Amino acid sequence: MSEPAYRRLHVHERRRQLLELAAELFATHAFAELSMARIAREAGISKALLYHYFPSKQELFVATLQQATEELTAATEPPAELAPPAALAQSVDAFLAWIEAHETAYRKLLESVGSVPEVRALVDEVRDRTSARILDGIGAGPNPPPRVRTAVRSWLWQMDGAILDWLEHRDLARTELRDFLLGALAGALMAAGAAELLGAGG
Amino acid sequence: MSEPAYRRLHVHERRRQLLELAAELFATHAFAELSMARIAREAGISKALLYHYFPSKQELFVATLQQATEELTAATEPPAELAPPAALAQSVDAFLAWIEAHETAYRKLLESVGSVPEVRALVDEVRDRTSARILDGIGAGPNPPPRVRTAVRSWLWQMDGAILDWLEHRDLARTELRDFLLGALAGALMAAGAAELLGAGG
Numbered sequence: 001m002s003e004p005a006y007r008r009l010h011v012h013e014r015r016r017q018l019l020e021l022a023a024e025l026f027a028t029h030a031f032a033e034l035s036m037a038r039i040a041r042e043a044g045i046s047k048a049l050l051y052h053y054f055p056s057k058q059e060l061f062v063a064t065l066q067q068a069t070e071e072l073t074a075a076t077e078p079p080a081e082l083a084p085p086a087a088l089a090q091s092v093d094a095f096l097a098w099i100e101a102h103e104t105a106y107r108k109l110l111e112s113v114g115s116v117p118e119v120r121a122l123v124d125e126v127r128d129r130t131s132a133r134i135l136d137g138i139g140a141g142p143n144p145p146p147r148v149r150t151a152v153r154s155w156l157w158q159m160d161g162a163i164l165d166w167l168e169h170r171d172l173a174r175t176e177l178r179d180f181l182l183g184a185l186a187g188a189l190m191a192a193g194a195a196e197l198l199g200a201g202g
Numbered sequence: 203m204s205e206p207a208y209r210r211l212h213v214h215e216r217r218r219q220l221l222e223l224a225a226e227l228f229a230t231h232a233f234a235e236l237s238m239a240r241i242a243r244e245a246g247i248s249k250a251l252l253y254h255y256f257p258s259k260q261e262l263f264v265a266t267l268q269q270a271t272e273e274l275t276a277a278t279e280p281p282a283e284l285a286p287p288a289a290l291a292q293s294v295d296a297f298l299a300w301i302e303a304h305e306t307a308y309r310k311l312l313e314s315v316g317s318v319p320e321v322r323a324l325v326d327e328v329r330d331r332t333s334a335r336i337l338d339g340i341g342a343g344p345n346p347p348p349r350v351r352t353a354v355r356s357w358l359w360q361m362d363g364a365i366l367d368w369l370e371h372r373d374l375a376r377t378e379l380r381d382f383l384l385g386a387l388a389g390a391l392m393a394a395g396a397a398e399l400l401g402a403g404g
Binding site: 111113120146147149150151153154155156157158159160161162165166169171172176177179180181182183184186187188190191192 | 313315322348349351352353355356357358359360361362363364367368371373374378379381382383384385386388389390392393394
């Protein structure tokens, strides 16, 4: 377009800053009680300008979640040179570290799955992408046997359950939780008759 | 009270019938598009009478879920004479059978966790009760080590994830899914350093 580069950068940067601020506000307030007027005020811009960037509160909310899941995906991308068990350990570690830093956002995300259809779609998409990444990482290929797919996919649910329990009780060290989760995945793969993947039988 | 017994029975019975009908309607319609007027019409009673039994649509919804979870708890209660692994296998089997018979209700329940606070409380309560029953059944006692608690509790999440995947793909027999789930629990207990519980090491 004819828009000069500095102007596009400015727009991009302001959008990013608004998302960051909104993420903080959504993490600390109930969705219903947070108004676009309040968000605009906190951002020091007019409500009209906020609506120019995000047509509705729901779209702003979904955009903050998308931003957060992109960050999370990047943070948990294992270095290509690591072999599957070490790569997975590193990803789980990075995931738990991210959650420690964004505990409220993570809780809110899981709590809002049912109330906003886009959130369900987003969480499903993250689980799909993560399953595919793990299945690929352990060499199960793009068309794994149903039991192997079930093992990996259900382990992602198990991970959310274990993490919420951990956030509630805080009586395990992060490394203990990580080791439990890796062991549980190995156990699920064993139960799926695929102990050889991930060296689960070792 | 001074109410005669036959009258109380009548009230109780009508309430039960209303719950049954409402459960069917909630399972086949979106919560937002189902009105109390419609439910009353389907039941052949006045809206005023329906409100007499249930003060709001949300309370009616929560009451149908409570009724369903009571049914489910009763259906999955293992016979007292069975030893833990067999008892658990039978409970999981009964649970999967119940879900096959109430697939839509089960999906709706998990989908509405975030939108209705009472549903979250109910699902949490069912998970608490089921965890306690399993921990008791495998002899882990009322104060299990944090890792064992995490293993059992996160396995209940894994179960929901595996079941939703199963309902979506239907490419595992129910007995295969059951066996996978029992194996995954054994694997999680192994990962928690408690292989001796449930004969998980065997």
